[in-house]
Amino acid sequence: MSMKLGGLETLRREGVRLESPAAVPLRFVNGIGMHQVIDIESDNRHLSRYRGFLVVTEEHTEIGRVPLDDILAIIVHAHGITYSNSLLVELAKRGATVVLCAANHHPEAILWPLQGHHAQGARMRAQWEAPKPMLKQLWKQVVCTKIVMQAAALTAYGHSDHALNRLAKTVKSGDPENIEAQAARRYWPLLMGKEFRRDRGEDGTNALLNYGYTVLRAATARAIIGAGLHPTIGLHHSNRSNAFALADDLMEPFRPLVDCAVKGLLTRGIAEVTPEAKQTLARLIAFDLDFGDTRTPLRVSLEKLTHSLAISFEQGKPALVLPKTPPPLELAGLGCE
Numbered sequence: 001m002s003m004k005l006g007g008l009e010t011l012r013r014e015g016v017r018l019e020s021p022a023a024v025p026l027r028f029v030n031g032i033g034m035h036q037v038i039d040i041e042s043d044n045r046h047l048s049r050y051r052g053f054l055v056v057t058e059e060h061t062e063i064g065r066v067p068l069d070d071i072l073a074i075i076v077h078a079h080g081i082t083y084s085n086s087l088l089v090e091l092a093k094r095g096a097t098v099v100l101c102a103a104n105h106h107p108e109a110i111l112w113p114l115q116g117h118h119a120q121g122a123r124m125r126a127q128w129e130a131p132k133p134m135l136k137q138l139w140k141q142v143v144c145t146k147i148v149m150q151a152a153a154l155t156a157y158g159h160s161d162h163a164l165n166r167l168a169k170t171v172k173s174g175d176p177e178n179i180e181a182q183a184a185r186r187y188w189p190l191l192m193g194k195e196f197r198r199d200r201g202e203d204g205t206n207a208l209l210n211y212g213y214t215v216l217r218a219a220t221a222r223a224i225i226g227a228g229l230h231p232t233i234g235l236h237h238s239n240r241s242n243a244f245a246l247a248d249d250l251m252e253p254f255r256p257l258v259d260c261a262v263k264g265l266l267t268r269g270i271a272e273v274t275p276e277a278k279q280t281l282a283r284l285i286a287f288d289l290d291f292g293d294t295r296t297p298l299r300v301s302l303e304k305l306t307h308s309l310a311i312s313f314e315q316g317k318p319a320l321v322l323p324k325t326p327p328p329l330e331l332a333g334l335g336c337e
Contacts, residue, residue, distance in 0.1 A: 037215055037282040038066060040076045041275075047074075048084035054091075071096045072285065072299065073218035077105065095226055097218045105211040105273055106200050110218065110244060112225055120228035126313040127233050136174030137318040138309070139236045143175050144168050145253040145322045147183045153256040156331035157263065159190045175236075180252075191259060207273050208265060212258035212281040213251070219285050220247040220254075220302050227306035229313075250305055253322060254298065257284055257334065264335020280335050287334070289323035 038054070040047070046057045053065040054074075068090055076099065091098060092113035100109040147168040151161035164183050171179045188196055192205060199206050224231045224246055234245030242248065261281055270277050288295040291304065301323050308321035 036066065036070050037072055037218070037285065038074045039278055039282070040074065040078055040081060041278075043078045044080040045078065046082045046084075047087055049087040049090050054087065068094060068096070072222065073097045073099060073215070075099045075101060075214060075218065077101045077103075095222055097222050099214055099218045101214060105207050105214060107214050107217060110221055112221060112231065123228035123310045123313060124230050124233075127229050127310075130313050131316070133173070134312070134316065134318055135235050138312065138320060139175060139249070140171050140173050141318065141320045141322065142235065142249060142252050143180045144171050146180065146255065147171070149253055149256040149325055150183060150187045150259075152325040152328065153260050153263075153331055154187065154190050156260060156328040157191060191263060204271050205262060205266065208262045208271075208277060208281070209258060211273050211278060212262060212284065213255065215282050215284065216251050216254055216258055217244065217247050219299055220251040220306075223299075223302035223306040224250065226303060227310045229306060229310055250302070250309070254302075257287060257298070257326075257331075260331045261335035264333070266335075268336065280337070284334070289326065291321065291323055 040056075044058065045063070048055050048057070049068065050065070052068055054068055054071065055065045056063045071091065071094070073096060074091070088098065088111060092111070095113060098111040099107050100111075102108050147164050151164035151168070154164065155161045163186055167179050167183050167186075170177075184198075188198060196205065198209070200210055221231050221244055229246065231244045231246045232242070234242075235249045237245040237248045258281065261284055265271075265277050265280060270280075285299045286297045288297055289301045291301070296304065304321045308319060312319050
């Protein structure tokens with residue numbers, strides 16, 4: 001079940017029904033007690049800190065409050081939002097990311113802390129000095145896992161996964177033949193239809209994907225910082241203007257989870273970024289993935305992955321810890337609740 005802010009005892013506003021989406025300017029969008037994604041969707045709100053809480057006000061009247069320790073990320077889409085410096089400092093201390101989005105729900109900026117791990121200096125140095133051959137091997141692991149996950153997503157929706165699984169086996173160190181792109185050309189028409197084109201500037205399905213990837217990117221960035229790594233120094237992505245190249249690299253194997261959730265929303269007739277769609281997509285951070293004999297939420301899976309990457313840099317050997325592919329029935333169920 002999703003949980004709006006009106007369901008918490010900490011939220012009070014006389015004469016306002018907080019259960020109404022129109023009356024709630026921020027909301028928990030994943031509905032899990034801890035590590036919430038907070039969505040700020042209404043204009044002209046002020047965000048501040050008071051005694052360990054994020055407090056949102058409108059014209060000096062409190063709308064709601066959330067414990068700072070419960071926040072994984074804050075995603076801001078609205079205009080005219082103001083912040084207190086003390087709030088941003090306290091969020092940074094807790095490793096929570098603040099994501100500023102454009103109108104199409106694509107992130108334009110992310111606020112992240114300068115320090116996230118006691119061995120940060122040594123790990124960042126090892127990250128920077130990592131030899132090119134090892135980076136290529138790490139990228140091969142990422143690409144193979146992503147393509148296998150895409151194949152599983154197609155299976156979940158009744159399509160053959162043979163072509164993608166064969167492609168995954170042909171990926172070489174560094175993916176010089178760009179098998180990732182070849183897989184994408186097969187994947188998207190089968191999953192979303194022959195007319196679909198991935199375009200971050202478009203509405204509808206593309207906007208839903210943008211929002212889901214924004215949540216995933218924020219969670220990945222937090223895990224990277226918590227592991228003592230620098231989010232700008234990527235394995236493969238190297239755009240000079242991309243301050244989160246590593247986040248974009250490491251989230252790749254998990255993107256098909258967002259794709260399946262969006263597909264599920266579309267089958268329910270939800271084709272725009274509605275409050276219900278946001279709640280569904282943000283709940284993905286609590287989706288359980290298999291690691292050997294254990295199952296951990298996506299958020300924890302990202303922490304396992306980033307810590308394994310940090311150890312790989314320190315030891316000079318590629319040894320990423322990546323999840324197993326979920327069963328087709330679980331993938332088909334994403335976005336359908």
